[in-house]
Amino acid sequence: MNRSEMAAKLEAILRLDTRPVAVKMYVNSQEMPKKPLNFKLNICQLVSMARYAGKANAGVPEKMVCSMGAACVGLIKTPDVFTTGKAAVGPYSRDEKAGRKFMENTFKLGDSGKKYSGIMVAPLESADFEPDVVVIYANPAQMMRLIHANAYETGEKITADTVAEAALCSSIGFAIAKGKPTIGFPCAGDRIFGGTQNSELVFVAPFKEVERIIRNLEETAKGGFSVYPVPPNMMWTPTMPPTYTIQETDL
Numbered sequence: 001m002n003r004s005e006m007a008a009k010l011e012a013i014l015r016l017d018t019r020p021v022a023v024k025m026y027v028n029s030q031e032m033p034k035k036p037l038n039f040k041l042n043i044c045q046l047v048s049m050a051r052y053a054g055k056a057n058a059g060v061p062e063k064m065v066c067s068m069g070a071a072c073v074g075l076i077k078t079p080d081v082f083t084t085g086k087a088a089v090g091p092y093s094r095d096e097k098a099g100r101k102f103m104e105n106t107f108k109l110g111d112s113g114k115k116y117s118g119i120m121v122a123p124l125e126s127a128d129f130e131p132d133v134v135v136i137y138a139n140p141a142q143m144m145r146l147i148h149a150n151a152y153e154t155g156e157k158i159t160a161d162t163v164a165e166a167a168l169c170s171s172i173g174f175a176i177a178k179g180k181p182t183i184g185f186p187c188a189g190d191r192i193f194g195g196t197q198n199s200e201l202v203f204v205a206p207f208k209e210v211e212r213i214i215r216n217l218e219e220t221a222k223g224g225f226s227v228y229p230v231p232p233n234m235m236w237t238p239t240m241p242p243t244y245t246i247q248e249t250d251l
Helices: 003-014 043-053 067-072 096-104 140-151 167-178 188-193 207-221
Strands: 021-026 057-059 118-123 133-138 182-184 201-206
Touching: 003 133, 003 140, 003 207, 021 043, 043 057, 043 067, 043 118, 043 133, 043 167, 043 188, 067 167, 133 140, 133 167, 133 207, 140 201, 140 207, 167 182, 167 201, 201 207
Parallel strands: none
Antiparallel strands: 021 118, 021 133, 057 118, 133 201, 182 201
């Protein structure tokens, strides 16, 4: 199954509002198939361009603003302001102790140092590179389908440990490091800068797992329970106001 077929199946089965997105990290940014845009922006904006507008773009830390997002995917070493917890004080925690724990609970590849120098983001359907991970924005009912599909052969759960900080980038880093799918609750920045909607969660899976998940989406649909949209049960008699209820005299 090629990438275009994968994207088409995911969009059709899940009835996604936006495109699945391919993401690849590069140790050498000179190997990326595109040059970064000539202004600074965040990773969530690159993903938004891909999923909404079908645009492929490259990113390097020199052309980024969000240090947390860059740290999560290993484009920079995690800055001290995060490891000490200082950055969380006020917005997310009452003191540095809580802030430090908060930041520890946000998965960051940069905690063990800088690992990459570039990131490519594109719609899965047209990506001209082999992705490390695939990003899908979905509502909770669509997410249910993805969870069931992932669990189909083994019953394995998807971990969604989160403090809702840098969820997109943290989930990308987690999926790369652990080789497992994960679910994130989009952060304030993703909503402000990336246009993420109130109804959306983010699912990130290693690319090598996507074909299996698609097969299992097809298999689980055969049971009739794990489907989207979930059909409501209409086999019951409703109660209506007398003025809207058929009376004996109407028959």
